[in-house]
Structure formats: C-alpha cells, structure tokens
Amino acid sequence: MAVVKEGKAKIQAFQGKITKDLPVFYNPEMERQRNLTICVLTAFQKQAAKKLDICDPLAGSGVRGIRIKKEVRGIGRVVLNDVTSDAVKLIKKNIKLNKVKAEVYKKDARILLFENRVGFDFIDIDPFGSPVKYLESSAFALRHNSLFAATATDTGALAGSFPKTCFRRYGIRVCRTDFYKELGLRALITSIQQSFAQYNCSFTPLLSFTNHYFRVFGFVQKNKGCVDRNLKQIGYVSYCAKCLFREIDISKVCPECKSKLEFIGPLWLGQMQDNGFVENVGKESEDRNFKFRSFEEEGVPLYYDLAKVCGKYKLKSEKIEKVVEKLKKSGFKASRTNLYPTGIKTDADIKNLVDILKT
Numbered sequence: 001m002a003v004v005k006e007g008k009a010k011i012q013a014f015q016g017k018i019t020k021d022l023p024v025f026y027n028p029e030m031e032r033q034r035n036l037t038i039c040v041l042t043a044f045q046k047q048a049a050k051k052l053d054i055c056d057p058l059a060g061s062g063v064r065g066i067r068i069k070k071e072v073r074g075i076g077r078v079v080l081n082d083v084t085s086d087a088v089k090l091i092k093k094n095i096k097l098n099k100v101k102a103e104v105y106k107k108d109a110r111i112l113l114f115e116n117r118v119g120f121d122f123i124d125i126d127p128f129g130s131p132v133k134y135l136e137s138s139a140f141a142l143r144h145n146s147l148f149a150a151t152a153t154d155t156g157a158l159a160g161s162f163p164k165t166c167f168r169r170y171g172i173r174v175c176r177t178d179f180y181k182e183l184g185l186r187a188l189i190t191s192i193q194q195s196f197a198q199y200n201c202s203f204t205p206l207l208s209f210t211n212h213y214f215r216v217f218g219f220v221q222k223n224k225g226c227v228d229r230n231l232k233q234i235g236y237v238s239y240c241a242k243c244l245f246r247e248i249d250i251s252k253v254c255p256e257c258k259s260k261l262e263f264i265g266p267l268w269l270g271q272m273q274d275n276g277f278v279e280n281v282g283k284e285s286e287d288r289n290f291k292f293r294s295f296e297e298e299g300v301p302l303y304y305d306l307a308k309v310c311g312k313y314k315l316k317s318e319k320i321e322k323v324v325e326k327l328k329k330s331g332f333k334a335s336r337t338n339l340y341p342t343g344i345k346t347d348a349d350i351k352n353l354v355d356i357l358k359t
C-alpha cells in the first residue's frame with residue numbers, strides 16, 4: 001500500500017482501479033473535489049461562526065474527514081464510518097498517521113445516522129452510484145442551520161440517458177436534452193428536497209458542481225416554512241428535442257415547430273447556487289491555491305448549449321462572451337454557466353436566441 005500526500009494529510013490507501021480485492025480505494029482524481037469541499041466548509045464555518053460537528057458515513061479511506069479536521073478551522077466532532085472491515089482498519093491507520101482525533105464506526109451508514117441522537121452540522125454522502133437511499137437518514141441526523149453535501153455518480157439516469165431508471169430511483173421524469181448537466185443536478189436537488197421534506201427539513205442549494213458526477217452543497221433548515229417555500233419552486237418543464245424549445249409549464253405541442261413535447265419533472269427551478277457564497281468559496285480557493293473557476297450566474301433555469309443551437313440551426317459559431325453581450329444589449333438576462341463550457345443562461349426563448357445569433 002502506498003502513502004499518498006493530499007492537502008495536509010498523508011493517506012495510506014490502495015491506488016488503481018477498483019476491484020473486489022481492493023475495496024478501499026484512493027482516487028487521486030477526487031483530490032480536486034475534496035479541495036472544493038475544504039473551501040466550501042471553510043466558507044460555511046466562517047458564516048455559521050460556530051464549531052461544526054461533521055460526519056462522513058461512507059468514509060472509504062477517511063481522507064476527506066481527516067483533511068477537513070486538519071485544514072478547516074472550527075471543526076468539533078469528526079465521525080467516520082464505513083460498512084467494510086477493510087475500510088475501517090484503514091481509517092484507523094490513517095487517523096493515527098495524521099494524529100487527528102476522530103470517532104470511527106463500522107455500520108450501515110443509514111443505521112449510524114438514524115441512531116444518532118445529537119445531530120451533525122455537516123454530513124457528506126459520497127457513494128458509488130446514487131445517494132438516494134441515504135437521504136432520509138441524513139435529514140434525520142442533520143441539525144437546524146447545517147450543511148449537506150451529496151454526490152451522485154449515476155449520471156446517465158439523472159441526466160436523461162436512462163429515463164426509466166431515473167423514474168424508478170428518483171420518481172422524476174427526464175429525457176435527453178441539451179442542458180443535461182443542469183437537468184441532472186436539478187433532479188438530484190429535487191430528490192434531496194423531497195426526501196428531506198417529510199422530516200420538515202429544507203435543502204437550499206449553495207453550490208452545484210459537475211464533473212463525471214453530480215455534486216451539490218446546500219443549506220439545511222429544520223423549519224416547515226422553509227420547506228414549503230422551497231417546494232413551491234418545484235415544477236415541470238416541457239421540451240422540444242427537435243427545435244430546442246423549452247418552457248416552464250406542461251404543454252403538449254411545441255408552439256415553434258408543432259412537434260410533440262416531452263415533459264420533465266418534478267424539477268427544482270430555483271437557484272442552483274448562492275452567488276455570494278460561491279464568491280466566498282472562490283476566495284478560499286485562491287488563498288489555498290486550489291483551482292476553482294466560477295461565474296456569477298443568472299438564476300434563469302435550463303441553459304442552452306450554444307454549440308448545439310448553432311449546429312441545429314446551421315449558424316456560424318460565435319464566441320460565447322460575445323453572444324452573452326448581444327443578448328444583454330437586446331434586453332435579456334444572460335450569463336455563462338459553471339455547469340457547461342458552451343452553456344448560456346438566458347431568459348430569451350429559442351426563437352429570440354436564434355434571431356440574435358443571426359445578427
């Protein structure tokens with residue numbers, strides 16, 4: 001087993017492809033994701049101005065929890081859990097190696113969270129596959145005014161490639177779209193909100209992130225009013241795969257090209273990020289020399305993929321910044337998006353966008 005250095009932690013773990021023989025896996029590609037988590041947690045701790053008790057119920061090698069304890073100020077209890085004996089042995093070794101104080105358990109993550117009586121200020125659900133089965137127990141174990149993070153690697157289901165799987169797993173109708181990165185994240189957010197709601201627990205997105213996975217951070221309040229306020233922003237979308245028309249409504253026929261519309265939802269249609277919070281995370285990442293690029297986003301849901309629009313309408317491609325400027329000059333809201341390199345967020349409809357691209 002190799003010892004790897006990451007951030008301020010030294011981690012003993014297997015490296016390479018995951019197999020049955022190597023159940024506890026260190027994935028160096030995830031370093032960037034953990035760097036971001038460190039910055040998010042630092043920004044959140046400063047805002048909360050209290051000691052944070054944290055829990056990583058699917059801890060693997062324990063690297064995330066150890067790094068958080070070493071690199072973020074104001075961390076109280078650290079609870080690391082994994083269901084496999086190999087992982088638990090490794091977590092214990094790594095805690096020793098890094099001289100940090102943490103509690104280690106070997107339980108099913110759901111049982112650990114449901115048995116907890118005092119609650120946590122941060123829970124991170126980072127499984128292989130879908131986080132859906134851990135959401136209820138997380139809602140139960142989260143405190144009022146806490147932070148929750150979840151990762152989903154079943155991107156094909158959430159982003160519209162496997163609609164049946166998505167409906168079965170999340171109860172959400174999806175289809176193939178040009179805004180699939182945003183669709184997947186919104187479906188994940190919706191699923192968290194709906195699972196949390198039964199515990200009078202609200203989830204408001206602070207930062208949404210995508211790579212080969214979807215990851216969201218959100219602010220958690222245990223308050224019925226907050227739950228209802230968020231649920232009001234869950235709705236349905238109609239989408240035309242032929243001409244890229246979309247609207248927040250349930251319609252049957254595309255008003256532009258008369259094709260049959262697909263309907264998507266239920267889907268969170270509120271903000272994907274808190275721009276002020278994302279700016280603070282950006283500052284933290286600068287201070288630590290972590291690469292993190294982010295745009296201040298318009299809250300308009302469902303970006304257009306400029307490349308796809310230009311391809312479909314046989315238009316010459318243009319620099320994305322120029323298109324954003326043109327849209328703004330014509331009186332529309334417009335911004336780039338953190339979710340997709342050629343994505344544009346705008347309140348212009350497809351017809352207006354194409355007209356502007358032609359000028």
Ligand SMILES: [Zn+2]
Nearest residue numbers: 240243254257
């Ligand atoms: Zn159409």
